[in-house]
Amino acid sequence: MIKKNVVNVNRSIICNISKKIQILAKDKIKKVCIDDFAIKKRNKYATVMIDIETRKIVDILESRDYEEVKRWLKSFPNLELISRDGSIVYNKAIKDAHPKSIQVSDRFHILKNLTDYCKQYIKRIFKNKIEIGKLENINSGETLQLKEKYKFKTKWDLILKVKELRDLKYKVNDIASILGISNKTVIAH
Structure with a gap:
């Protein structure tokens, strides 16, 4: 009967298939x-x-x-x-x-609902816009000093700066922000 309805199927094929079915x-x-x-x-x-x-x-x-x-x-x-x-x-x-x-x-x-509720809460607490001070008010000398302090001339300088900041227990994200490099670069060094 099986051979008539299905092309070239024998008992061993059917047995093998049935063994695989859980x-x-x-x-x-x-x-x-x-x-x-x-x-x-x-x-x-x-x-x-x-x-x-x-x-x-x-x-x-x-x-x-x-x-x-x-x-x-x-x-x-x-x-x-x-x-x-x-x-x-x-x-x-x-x-x-x-x-x-x-x-x-x-x-x-769960994460979507939590995020939505947090957004609603923040909007409710901070109804008015928060104004951020203009960049002219920030001491540009301090910013330049930080950038100069962590400026590197060679790749070896970069590696040393990364190691220095790691020794000071900075997080990967913080090191990347300070040095202006990606997290992958920080992790690589």
């Missing part, structure tokens, strides 16, 4: 991350489930519809922790499918 033990999966992705942007989306402990894809659902996601999540009976994005659909589907499970926002959305 049988998924849905009841052993406890910590997952779900996220959506575009199959065709602005048209068709899917949801991927990744096991947090093994970092492997567990399953893919070709939808992000509430009912389908809820049914899909219920097929994994022992989910305890679910990491997700800010989607209201995922939030509701998780609550309905696994009410006792813990929902955690994924790393990207």
